[in-house]
Amino acid sequence: MTIGNVAPKERKSRKNKAIVDENAPLLPKCGEDGGFDEFNGASFTGAVFNLSTTIVGAGIMALPATMKVLGLGLGITMIILMAFLTEASIELILRFSRAGKSSSYGGLMGDAFGKYGKILLQVAVLVNNLGVLIVYMIIIGDVLSGTSSSEGHHAGVLEGWFGVHWWTGRAIVLLVTTLGIFAPLASFKRIDSLSFTSALSVGLAVVFLVITVGITVIKLIDGSIGMPRLLPDVSDVSSFIKCFTVVPVLVTAYICHYNVHSIDNELEDSTQIRGVVQTSLALCSSVYIMTSLFGFLLFGDGTLDDVLANFDADLGIPYGSFLNDAVRVSYAAHLMLVFPVVFFPLRLNLDGLLFSSSRPLVLSNMRFTLVTVGLIGIIFFGANFIPSIWDAFQFTGATAAVCIGFIFPAAITLKDRHNIATKKDKILSIVMIVLAVFSNAVAIYSDAYALFKNVKTPSPRE
Numbered sequence: 202m203t204i205g206n207v208a209p210k211e212r213k214s215r216k217n218k219a220i221v222d223e224n225a226p227l228l229p230k231c232g233e234d235g236g237f238d239e240f241n242g243a244s245f246t247g248a249v250f251n252l253s254t255t256i257v258g259a260g261i262m263a264l265p266a267t268m269k270v271l272g273l274g275l276g277i278t279m280i281i282l283m284a285f286l287t288e289a290s291i292e293l294i295l296r297f298s299r300a301g302k303s304s305s306y307g308g309l310m311g312d313a314f315g316k317y318g319k320i321l322l323q324v325a326v327l328v329n330n331l332g333v334l335i336v337y338m339i340i341i342g343d344v345l346s347g348t349s350s351s352e353g354h355h356a357g358v359l360e361g362w363f364g365v366h367w368w369t370g371r372a373i374v375l376l377v378t379t380l381g382i383f384a385p386l387a388s389f390k391r392i393d394s395l396s397f398t399s400a401l402s403v404g405l406a407v408v409f410l411v412i413t414v415g416i417t418v419i420k421l422i423d424g425s426i427g428m429p430r431l432l433p434d435v436s437d438v439s440s441f442i443k444c445f446t447v448v449p450v451l452v453t454a455y456i457c458h459y460n461v462h463s464i465d466n467e468l469e470d471s472t473q474i475r476g477v478v479q480t481s482l483a484l485c486s487s488v489y490i491m492t493s494l495f496g497f498l499l500f501g502d503g504t505l506d507d508v509l510a511n512f513d514a515d516l517g518i519p520y521g522s523f524l525n526d527a528v529r530v531s532y533a534a535h536l537m538l539v540f541p542v543v544f545f546p547l548r549l550n551l552d553g554l555l556f557s558s559s560r561p562l563v564l565s566n567m568r569f570t571l572v573t574v575g576l577i578g579i580i581f582f583g584a585n586f587i588p589s590i591w592d593a594f595q596f597t598g599a600t601a602a603v604c605i606g607f608i609f610p611a612a613i614t615l616k617d618r619h620n621i622a623t624k625k626d627k628i629l630s631i632v633m634i635v636l637a638v639f640s641n642a643v644a645i646y647s648d649a650y651a652l653f654k655n656v657k658t659p660s661p662r663e
Contacts, residue, residue, distance in 0.1 A: 245473050247396030248464050252481040254399035254542045255457040257406050257488060258333060262532070264454060264489055265496030265508040267447040273497060274431035277490055279451055284486040287455040289629060290610040291478055294458060295465070300619040305462045306605075307553055313613045322609060323550040326459045329601035330547040331580070333453075337536045337543075338375060338584035344509070344533040345378075346371045358529055372585055378537065379581050386541035387548075387573055390563050391467060395541055402538035403484075408531045410491050412524055417495040419518055429497055445643040452637075453602040454489065457481075458610070459546040548572055600641060607637040 268276040294309065301312040306326075311319035346369055347357035359369040367373065389395060420426045435441050465474045496508045505511050509532055512525045552562045552572050562569055611630035614622050622630075 244396070244469070245477060247399075248468055248473070248477045249480050249484070250396050250399040250403055251464055251542060252457055252460065252477060253484050254395075254402050254539050255460045256455060256481060256485040257403065258337070258454075258536070258539050258543065261406060261409075261454070261489065261492055262509050263450045264493040265500070265504045267450055268429070268493050268497035269502055269504045270433060270444060270447050272430040272432040272434075273494065275433060276447075276493060276497075279447070280454075280486060280489050280493065283451045283455055284482050286633065287457075287606065288478060288482055290607055290633065291458060291461055293610045293614050293626065293630070294461065295474065296621065297613050297619065298462065300621050303462075304466050305549075306459055307550065309462075309613060310609060313616045313618050320554065322605070323554045325601040325604045325609070326546060326550040327554070329453075329456065329605060330459070330543050330550075331576075331583075332601075333543055334540060334547065334580045335583040335587065337540055338378075338580055339587070340509075341378060341533050341536055342371045342375050342584060344529050345369075346374045358526055358533075361526070375581060375584060379577060382537050383540055383544075383577060384573075386538075387544050387577060389541070390569070395545075398538045399542060402535050402542075405531045405535040405538070406488055409528055409535070410488060410495075412528050412531075413492065413495045413499060416516060416518060416524060417499045420499065425517070426498055427501065429501060442643055442646070445640050448640040448643075449602070452606055452641075455482075455485070456602045456606050458605050459550070460542070463546060463549070544576070548576060551576065600645070603637045603641050607633045611637075 264280070267279070270276075271279060294306065297313070298304070298309050301309060303309040303312050307319045307322050310322040314321075343357065345357045345359050347360050357369070357374075359374065363369060386395065386398060417426065433440070433444050435444070461474075461478070464477065465471055468474060468477070492508075497504055500508065500511045503511070509529060512528045515521055516524060518524075549562065552559075552568065556562075556568065559565070559568070562572070611633045614626050614630040617627075
């Protein structure tokens, strides 16, 4: 299940890459009149942070809620199992990419299933990433400027600090964030250029984790935390089916497949991709387990779908208000820095879908600018005019994510166009497809039932 069996590329250094149509690197080699700075390849550390940032998004805040549904023991087991399945699916993608000389996920789908296979992958990435980014911006608006619901108004951080003003309103806050942070970071043409902000975003996720652990330890010492459930509370068929609603959360928590090729293409030594994937998954799994463990210990069965909402109340400890603000601000900043990393493949796939016969996007400044501005505009208006997309995202985002992460890699393996799949690979692929289709079908049924019964269930990226 490791990536050790991936056959090496024809080159170890990025310098030896041939520029051939779809298999060309993200940036052309430096030329006398090219106008590009020389780029000799991304570092191992930068690649790890970029892939880790792709993995750790808003889903981290929903993981404690999965512990409430599954119990601590089964929940942590599922997080570890999902990490191994993710590594296995990425290994399949990379191995078949080497065989087909494809340097993009879309190219690999095209190699296996032709033009329509590539289009299907691009549409899935568009649905998944566009939905994720709108969710990110909605959450940032909720955290900074507050949100109103039938239960009343929940003040944002800025409202709590400065009071209610026109400049603390949702639209203004998101506009400033878009123009001041999202637009500049989205203007980079190489994903390696985001390695520093990716490292900072991972650091902010760790800040959230450290604060949560600290609060939990204090409350454990004073005896205000009880023994958590280790297994799900299954009393009838409905509660059993509800266990499957966590599957979309766990799947989307590990989705990074659409960025693996971009990161691999920019590595100075492409054989390092094995270590990059394994290190990133180990890092993110550790953060996920710690967040789930201490988040559920802290709030127990009172854990909300988005654990961040639990930090809106009195924690019952010294400096509780300050810690609440620190958690919310660090989380909002984390999402701001994750945004451009998820935006990168969204832009590439939309360009590939609309301008498949044109020259590479990186060579056309006009097209690069138009696609970037257009997408950011759609995300901005979506976050302002869609009050809540959780229910819709349960049907679209989770379905697209499971296709990207498991169904497509398994289908490529079963197709086995280059006759390199082993019997073990094909059995694993069948298992992944069956588990993915069955689990998500039950989850969608449960979500639909809950929607019609006005019962809220956990959201994939909440």
